[in-house]
Amino acid sequence: MRCNLPWFSRNAMAMGAVALSVGVLAACSGGGSSSPSAGASAPADTGPITIGASLSLTPPSGNFTADGKAFERGYQLWAKDVNAHGGLLGRQVVLKILDNQSSPNQVVTDYQTLISTDHVDLTFGPFSSLLTTPASMVAAHNGYAFIEGAGGAPAVFDAASNQADHNTFDVSLPVEDTIMPFVDYIAQLPKSTRDGLTAAYPMASDPFADPPVQLAEQKLSALKVRTVSFSGIPNPFQEVPASYPVAAAAVAAVHPDIVVLGSTDVPTVQAFMKVFEQKNYTPKMFIAASGPDQGAAFTSAVGAGNAAGVMVPDGWYPGFRNSASQAMVSEYVKLHGGSASGVNADVAEAYSVGQVTAAAIKATGGTDNTKIIQYLHSGATIQTVQGPVQFNSLGENVAAAAFVFQWQDNGTKFVQVLPQGSQNGSVSILATKPAWAVTTTG
Structure with a gap:
C-alpha cells in the first residue's frame, strides 16, 4: 500500500473518502451525465461485450504512435486471454479501437462515436494524460466508467468532470509519485551527508513530466537538500528542442549534486547530457522522469558509457516478480517475438x-456503468500484472508499486535499484554517477 511510504501525494489522503456510502457514490457518478447508465447491460444479455478505445496508431499529428501501438497489443492480448477462457459472464469480448493520431480533438470525436453511434458497453482509455483528460470528459458526460492506464497526471483527476462524476480510474502508478522511491533513498542517507547536498529541478512544460519533479523538490527541500537556482531561462522551460541546451547550460553553471529532470523523451535527456559533458560537469546523482527507460533507443543516443548511473522511475518492468506478469510477458514474446x-x-x-474491468464486470454481474463505478470506489483490491489496484475517491491507484531503475556496468545493464533490498528485487544502487565516458553524446 502507498500509505506505508513516508510521503503521500497531494491526493493520497482522499482514500478516506472510500467510506462514502454506495448511494452517495451513485449520485456522484451520475450527476453530470446526460443519459443514465449509458451502456448498461440487461440481465438477459448474451451477446458480446463491446469495449471501445481510441489510441494513437498513426502519424502525423503527435508523438504517441509507438505507445499507442503497444497499448493496442496489451488490450488485444487481454481480450484474447479472456475469450480463450470463455469470455466474461459467458460473453465474448469484442474490442473496437479507433485511431486518434495523438490529437486531443480527434480523441473527443472518437469517444463520441464509440458511445453515441457504436453504443459500446464500456470504454478503455487512450495513451497519455494529454488525451485522457478530454476523453474522460466525454465518458463522464455519458455516464460511462473510464478505466485507463496511462493518464496519471494530476490534471486528469482534477478535471471538473471527474471531480463531479468520479468516473475516471487509472490502474497505474500516479505520475506525481513516481520519483518518491528516490526521495525515500535520500531520506535514509546519514543526516550529515544529506544536509550538504544541493539539487536542481529543470523540467519541460508538460503535465506528465512536471508533477513528480515538483513533488520531489518539495520533499527533498524538507529534508534540507538545498535547491540551487539557475538563471536566464524560465522553469518549466518550453518543450521544444531549441530550449534544451540553454536550460542544460544554466543547470551546469550552478553545479548541483543532484539533477531531477522533468523530461518527456530521449531527446530531452540526450540534450542535457551532451551539454553537461561539454561543460565538464557530472552530477553525483541524475534521475530523469522519462527517456532512460527506452533501452537501446536511449543508450545509442547518449552512448552506453555515458548512460552509466542515470536513473529513471517506472511502475512496472518485464522482470517484475508477479506470476501473472511473468505469464503475460511469456505469452507476448511468443506472439510478437523478441525478448x-x-x-x-x-x-x-x-x-x-x-483485468480491472473484468473484475468489475464479474463483481457487479454485468456492464452497468453506474454499478461498475460504485464497485471501483468500494475499496476493493484487484490484482493485476502490475500488482494490486485500489482506487481512492479521485480514481488514483493508491496501492500501486513504484520502482526506480538505473543503468549500470558501463551502460550495459538496466536494473532495478529502488526500493532498496533484495526482497524487492533490487540490486545495489550506484550511489555516484561515473564521469562522462570518452564517447560524445548526441
Whole structure:
C-alpha cells in the first residue's frame, strides 16, 4: 500500500473518502451525465461485450504512435486471454479501437462515436494524460466508467468532470509519485551527508513530466537538500528542442549534486547530457522522469558509457516478480517475438486495464456503468500484472508499486535499484554517477 511510504501525494489522503456510502457514490457518478447508465447491460444479455478505445496508431499529428501501438497489443492480448477462457459472464469480448493520431480533438470525436453511434458497453482509455483528460470528459458526460492506464497526471483527476462524476480510474502508478522511491533513498542517507547536498529541478512544460519533479523538490527541500537556482531561462522551460541546451547550460553553471529532470523523451535527456559533458560537469546523482527507460533507443543516443548511473522511475518492468506478469510477458514474446526485456511497460498498463474491468464486470454481474463505478470506489483490491489496484475517491491507484531503475556496468545493464533490498528485487544502487565516458553524446 502507498500509505506505508513516508510521503503521500497531494491526493493520497482522499482514500478516506472510500467510506462514502454506495448511494452517495451513485449520485456522484451520475450527476453530470446526460443519459443514465449509458451502456448498461440487461440481465438477459448474451451477446458480446463491446469495449471501445481510441489510441494513437498513426502519424502525423503527435508523438504517441509507438505507445499507442503497444497499448493496442496489451488490450488485444487481454481480450484474447479472456475469450480463450470463455469470455466474461459467458460473453465474448469484442474490442473496437479507433485511431486518434495523438490529437486531443480527434480523441473527443472518437469517444463520441464509440458511445453515441457504436453504443459500446464500456470504454478503455487512450495513451497519455494529454488525451485522457478530454476523453474522460466525454465518458463522464455519458455516464460511462473510464478505466485507463496511462493518464496519471494530476490534471486528469482534477478535471471538473471527474471531480463531479468520479468516473475516471487509472490502474497505474500516479505520475506525481513516481520519483518518491528516490526521495525515500535520500531520506535514509546519514543526516550529515544529506544536509550538504544541493539539487536542481529543470523540467519541460508538460503535465506528465512536471508533477513528480515538483513533488520531489518539495520533499527533498524538507529534508534540507538545498535547491540551487539557475538563471536566464524560465522553469518549466518550453518543450521544444531549441530550449534544451540553454536550460542544460544554466543547470551546469550552478553545479548541483543532484539533477531531477522533468523530461518527456530521449531527446530531452540526450540534450542535457551532451551539454553537461561539454561543460565538464557530472552530477553525483541524475534521475530523469522519462527517456532512460527506452533501452537501446536511449543508450545509442547518449552512448552506453555515458548512460552509466542515470536513473529513471517506472511502475512496472518485464522482470517484475508477479506470476501473472511473468505469464503475460511469456505469452507476448511468443506472439510478437523478441525478448522479455523488450516488452514495453505500456503493454502491462493496457493489460491491467482489462483485468480491472473484468473484475468489475464479474463483481457487479454485468456492464452497468453506474454499478461498475460504485464497485471501483468500494475499496476493493484487484490484482493485476502490475500488482494490486485500489482506487481512492479521485480514481488514483493508491496501492500501486513504484520502482526506480538505473543503468549500470558501463551502460550495459538496466536494473532495478529502488526500493532498496533484495526482497524487492533490487540490486545495489550506484550511489555516484561515473564521469562522462570518452564517447560524445548526441
